[in-house]
Amino acid sequence: MSDISLHVGFRPWPALKERPPCCEPHEFIRTENLSIYYREKPALENVTLPVNTGCITALVGPSGCGKTSFLMCLNRLTDLIPGSRVAGSVRIGTDDVLQAQTDVIALRRRIGMIFQKPNPFPLSTWKNMEFPLREHGVRDRVEIAETVEKTLRDVGLWNEAKDRLHAPALALSGGQQQRLCIARALALNPEALLMDEPCSALDPISSGVVEDLITSLRQRYTVLIVTHNLAQARRIADHVALFWVQNGAGQLIEYGPAKDIFEAPREALTAAYISGMRG
Amino acid sequence: MAEVLSRPAKSDWVPTLLVWMAVILVTTVFVWLISDIVRHGLTQLSWEFLTTAPQDAGRAGGIAPILVSTLLILGVCMAVSIPLGIGTALLLAEFTSVESIFGRLVRRSLDVLAGTPSIVFGLFGLAFFSKTLGLGFSILSGGLTLACMVLPILIRATEEGFRAVPPDYRLSAAALGLSRTTTILHLLLPAAAPGLIVGLVLGIGRALAETAALIFTSGYVDRMPESLLDSGRALSIHIFDLSMNVAGGDANAYGSALVLLVLLIVINGTAVWLSEHWLHRKIIPL
Amino acid sequence: MSRSRTDIVLVWSLRGCAALAGAIVLLIVVFLVLESLPALQHVGLARFFTDASWQPSEGLYNLTPMLWGTLFAMAGAVLVATPLGVLSAMFCHYYAAPVVARFYRRLIELLAGIPSVVYGLWGLVVLVPLIGSLHPPGPSLLAGIAILTIMILPTIALMADAALANVPAHYLRGASALGLSRWATIRGVVFPAAKSGLFTGVILETGRAIGETMAVLMVCGNVVQTPANVFEPIRTLTANIALEMAYALGDHRAALFVSGLVLMAVIVVLVAGAERISKGRVYG
Numbered sequence: 001m002s003d004i005s006l007h008v009g010f011r012p013w014p015a016l017k018e019r020p021p022c023c024e025p026h027e028f029i030r031t032e033n034l035s036i037y038y039r040e041k042p043a044l045e046n047v048t049l050p051v052n053t054g055c056i057t058a059l060v061g062p063s064g065c066g067k068t069s070f071l072m073c074l075n076r077l078t079d080l081i082p083g084s085r086v087a088g089s090v091r092i093g094t095d096d097v098l099q100a101q102t103d104v105i106a107l108r109r110r111i112g113m114i115f116q117k118p119n120p121f122p123l124s125t126w127k128n129m130e131f132p133l134r135e136h137g138v139r140d141r142v143e144i145a146e147t148v149e150k151t152l153r154d155v156g157l158w159n160e161a162k163d164r165l166h167a168p169a170l171a172l173s174g175g176q177q178q179r180l181c182i183a184r185a186l187a188l189n190p191e192a193l194l195m196d197e198p199c200s201a202l203d204p205i206s207s208g209v210v211e212d213l214i215t216s217l218r219q220r221y222t223v224l225i226v227t228h229n230l231a232q233a234r235r236i237a238d239h240v241a242l243f244w245v246q247n248g249a250g251q252l253i254e255y256g257p258a259k260d261i262f263e264a265p266r267e268a269l270t271a272a273y274i275s276g277m278r279g
Numbered sequence: 280m281a282e283v284l285s286r287p288a289k290s291d292w293v294p295t296l297l298v299w300m301a302v303i304l305v306t307t308v309f310v311w312l313i314s315d316i317v318r319h320g321l322t323q324l325s326w327e328f329l330t331t332a333p334q335d336a337g338r339a340g341g342i343a344p345i346l347v348s349t350l351l352i353l354g355v356c357m358a359v360s361i362p363l364g365i366g367t368a369l370l371l372a373e374f375t376s377v378e379s380i381f382g383r384l385v386r387r388s389l390d391v392l393a394g395t396p397s398i399v400f401g402l403f404g405l406a407f408f409s410k411t412l413g414l415g416f417s418i419l420s421g422g423l424t425l426a427c428m429v430l431p432i433l434i435r436a437t438e439e440g441f442r443a444v445p446p447d448y449r450l451s452a453a454a455l456g457l458s459r460t461t462t463i464l465h466l467l468l469p470a471a472a473p474g475l476i477v478g479l480v481l482g483i484g485r486a487l488a489e490t491a492a493l494i495f496t497s498g499y500v501d502r503m504p505e506s507l508l509d510s511g512r513a514l515s516i517h518i519f520d521l522s523m524n525v526a527g528g529d530a531n532a533y534g535s536a537l538v539l540l541v542l543l544i545v546i547n548g549t550a551v552w553l554s555e556h557w558l559h560r561k562i563i564p565l
Numbered sequence: 566m567s568r569s570r571t572d573i574v575l576v577w578s579l580r581g582c583a584a585l586a587g588a589i590v591l592l593i594v595v596f597l598v599l600e601s602l603p604a605l606q607h608v609g610l611a612r613f614f615t616d617a618s619w620q621p622s623e624g625l626y627n628l629t630p631m632l633w634g635t636l637f638a639m640a641g642a643v644l645v646a647t648p649l650g651v652l653s654a655m656f657c658h659y660y661a662a663p664v665v666a667r668f669y670r671r672l673i674e675l676l677a678g679i680p681s682v683v684y685g686l687w688g689l690v691v692l693v694p695l696i697g698s699l700h701p702p703g704p705s706l707l708a709g710i711a712i713l714t715i716m717i718l719p720t721i722a723l724m725a726d727a728a729l730a731n732v733p734a735h736y737l738r739g740a741s742a743l744g745l746s747r748w749a750t751i752r753g754v755v756f757p758a759a760k761s762g763l764f765t766g767v768i769l770e771t772g773r774a775i776g777e778t779m780a781v782l783m784v785c786g787n788v789v790q791t792p793a794n795v796f797e798p799i800r801t802l803t804a805n806i807a808l809e810m811a812y813a814l815g816d817h818r819a820a821l822f823v824s825g826l827v828l829m830a831v832i833v834v835l836v837a838g839a840e841r842i843s844k845g846r847v848y849g
């Protein structure tokens with residue numbers, strides 16, 4: 001892996017003890033007064049949210065309160081939506097990524113994204129993994145092969161897929177496809193992963209497998225996961241942020257460690273949502 | 280689909296009769312037409328017909344130089360319209376939003392272009408390519424004129440091909456930090472290939488069938504062309520000339536017509552086969 | 566980063582392509598106008614409709630007989646081809662077994678691809694003598710209408726087919742559930758739903774009928790006169806250009822370009838109308 005660190009933006013994984021254990025507040029991402037407007041209609045207003053390194057932060061709340069839009073701001077995917085405008089600041093590490101001079105391509109390598117519907121490219125499993133690696137400068141075939149195997153093992157797909165690496169990825173099952181998408185993002189050695197309801201399009205068993213995978217990512221990556229499933233949030237999240245629509249736009253109601261949110265929420269709305277009385 | 284509607288009621292006999300009468304009429308006329316062409320053209324078809332030059336103003340001999348000219352004109356047409364067409368379709372599908380003024384202007388002008396009569400293209404080709412650009416009566420002039428005609432067809436089909444690619448691919452490619460250029464070259468173009476092929480075939484079909492646009496631009500000369508600046512006679516013009524201007528030319532006109540039809544059927548069939556073959560491989564619905 | 570620079574280069578070259586493609590129509594209009602100017606200046610627009618007849622050698626440039634010829638041929642063809650095309654589409658969707666419908670559709674697609682010269686050839690050799698034996702001379706408005714009908718029929722049928730396919734299935738199920746007969750459903754539910762698609766197809770093919778050159782040239786007889794009945798020969802505007810361009814000079818040549826301009830104007834109006842009806846892209 002010696003050459004990877006030469007490629008701009010790639011950072012080698014620090015040894016586990018170097019990473020701050022979760023629960024120590026060590027911010028990696030911080031948004032300040034983040035607002036998103038689609039054709040001047042606000043989707044999200046004044047969200048100030050810190051995200052800690054190595055932790056799994058769950059974004060919960062009913063549909064339409066801007067959770068997905070929030071995610072898309074973090075890797076500047078909002079640039080692709082016509083008529084969208086983002087205000088406020090998003091700090092990742094030491095950089096404000098909303099600035100015009102941000103290298104968006106390098107940003108999207110640091111921050112990977114997994115979508116609700118698994119969407120591998122219409123290529124073979126191997127090519128799905130190799131293609132982004134090549135694009136980001138990894139050319140050596142041995143290195144690529146090593147990275148592919150390592151990452152597929154990491155997501156638990158190696159044994160299932162190693163005999164079908166050159167078969168179309170779309171022939172894999174839904175759960176396998178989603179794990180492939182995760183592997184594809186992990187192969188680029190990101191620092192954070194944004195996941196938009198990664199399990200909601202999967203059957204319960206695949207869902208469980210993917211959930212276990214996400215849990216295994218704790219401490220190695222910073223994970224933000226949007227989920228409707230409160231039970232899932234309870235199982236895997238270290239921190240929880242509740243979003244709700246108020247005054248016509250999505251607002252951040254409360255955030256904090258999972259223990260606090262589920263057992264001793266500060267806001268009445270949070271208590272009501274958690275107990276199932278609202279939403 | 281027929282099962283979705285109820286059986287025709289007793290009082291429905293009038294429309295039912297009309298429908299069947301229309302279909303029988305249409306089928307009869309078309310079978311009559313095609314069998315006529317095949318019957319008369321088959322007698323002329325032979326290896327000599329395809330490989331020798333016309334003699335006696337085309338009453339005798341074959342159509343070899345005509346085939347060559349036709350291919351050259353087609354070649355020029357495609358060489359110009361394919362890159363221009365794909366580029367424009369890409370811009371319209373991937374880089375312009377629905378309200379963009381530039382996009383709307385381009386689309387409007389392409390719609391008008393698509394409806395423009397072929398004789399008007401002929402006039403334009405004569406005034407612009409032959410006269411102003413000094414190309415005279417030449418294969419180049421004819422090919423360029425045809426390129427203008429074929430462009431809207433190509434663009435429309437290619438654009439449909441791009442729009443058929445699900446938006447998820449673009450989003451996940453962007454999320455992986457791939458540049459637009461890479462996404463387009465390696466993901467979208469291969470995925471849109473069936474649409475491209477369809478557009479190509481429709482365009483070639485239109486170009487092969489064209490006569491009026493070529494009369495004033497590529498000329499009537501039925502000798503083997505030596506260069507793109509030579510005048511050359513296309514297959515469709517040969518059919519026209521033999522049937523209208525040459526007494527006794529009907530036989531060879533039928534032969535040429537049959538060759539033209541076979542060419543078109545082969546091209547069409549290849550495209551259908553190609554796009555089905557590719558469709559199975561590339562676009563697997565999730 | 567070199568990658569975003571590639572993107573910028575790409576976008577600008579694509580814009581260039583599109584600008585070029587979009588400019589072609591402008592170029593056409595410009596050159597038509599340039600070449601028409603001598604006639605418009607020396608002859609003046611009014612004379613194109615008021616001169617004694619079309620005799621360029623004597624400086625007479627009345628386009629009206631040709632305009633009537635084009636109009637009658639087009640109207641006749643559209644009036645016959647539209648019902649036949651719509652009935653064919655109805656057949657494929659509602660009256661035929663799937664196998665038969667598929668075969669018929671293939672037939673229509675095949676016919677949509679036949680070049681106009683081939684239609685003209687058949688018309689000249691088979692149809693014209695047939696009409697001539699009924700009522701001389703043979704080459705006539707009727708032959709023109711017949712050939713044009715056969716030419717625009719397949720496309721009208723295919724467009725109607727697509728319009729009918731776009732009618733949502735739940736409309737039909739709802740109608741069946743209400744106990745409506747087949748024809749009542751078609752008349753009351755399908756046609757209103759498919760209206761805009763059908764109209765668009767008809768308007769576009771009207772444009773095609775107006776612009777058709779070769780086939781009408783081969784079967785209409787090419788006599789410059791306003792026809793008194795369908796058996797008389799006529800000359801359309803398009804055939805006029807094709808016939809006389811080869812030897813026209815000076816004002817005569819410019820006059821032919823003027824008729825080209827007239828054709829172009831008619832097409833623009835038709836396309837704009839079709840766009841308004843389909844509210845958006847016409848060929849989409």
